[in-house]
Amino acid sequence: MSDKVFLTFDDGPHATITPQLLDLLDQFNISAIFFCIGKHLDENQTLAQDLVKRGHLLGNHSYFHNQFSKQSLPAQITEIKKVNQLIAELAPKQGIIPFRAPQGRWTPLLMLWLIINRIPAIHWSVDSLDSRPLSVDAIEEQLLASVKGGDVVLFHDDGQLCCEVLEGLIPKWQAKGLDFGSLMSLWD
Numbered sequence: 173m174s175d176k177v178f179l180t181f182d183d184g185p186h187a188t189i190t191p192q193l194l195d196l197l198d199q200f201n202i203s204a205i206f207f208c209i210g211k212h213l214d215e216n217q218t219l220a221q222d223l224v225k226r227g228h229l230l231g232n233h234s235y236f237h238n239q240f241s242k243q244s245l246p247a248q249i250t251e252i253k254k255v256n257q258l259i260a261e262l263a264p265k266q267g268i269i270p271f272r273a274p275q276g277r278w279t280p281l282l283m284l285w286l287i288i289n290r291i292p293a294i295h296w297s298v299d300s301l302d303s304r305p306l307s308v309d310a311i312e313e314q315l316l317a318s319v320k321g322g323d324v325v326l327f328h329d330d331g332q333l334c335c336e337v338l339e340g341l342i343p344k345w346q347a348k349g350l351d352f353g354s355l356m357s358l359w360d
């Protein structure tokens with residue numbers, strides 16, 4: 173069990189929010205995984221390449237972010253392969269490309285396919301709730317109380333709240349003795 177906290181950001185990259193978030197993560201020297209929607213990767217390719225240059229990992233979060241359980245398995249696989257191809261072009265040195273299902277809704281058949289194809293399936297252990305209409309203070313308070321070493325924390329970089337929360341929260345987490353890791357180191 174790791175004593176590190178792992179930060180993950182879903183649904184970007186976003187043309188204006190993701191660059192702010194990258195500056196913030198740089199300040200604290202934290203590497204994260206960005207589970208990108210393929211459509212947004214296509215629209216923000218230079219930003220995605222910058223993200224990789226700055227030490228982060230690109231993850232696959234489907235192409236359209238539709239509910240996978242309403243699609244056939246072949247349709248799910250087509251989307252995953254399309255986004256993996258795009259990530260391989262944007263980050264040729266990355267190697268392994270982790271996957272997170274849209275809305276975190278996994279099906280047994282999809283899990284089986286991912287295992288057979290040796291694609292790491294990454295869920296989260298703590299949801300920051302930053303996609304809900306909550307205040308910065310409310311989110312910060314619950315994350316300060318709940319997050320411990322080994323947690324994988326879900327944020328979204330398609331909305332401003334992730335930056336507003338993390339700016340104040342990271343120093344408070346550090347003051348509690350928490351440290352940050354890169355999930356990549358777990359399968360190196």
Ligand SMILES: [Zn+2]
Nearest residue numbers: 182183274275
């Ligand atoms: Zn998502």
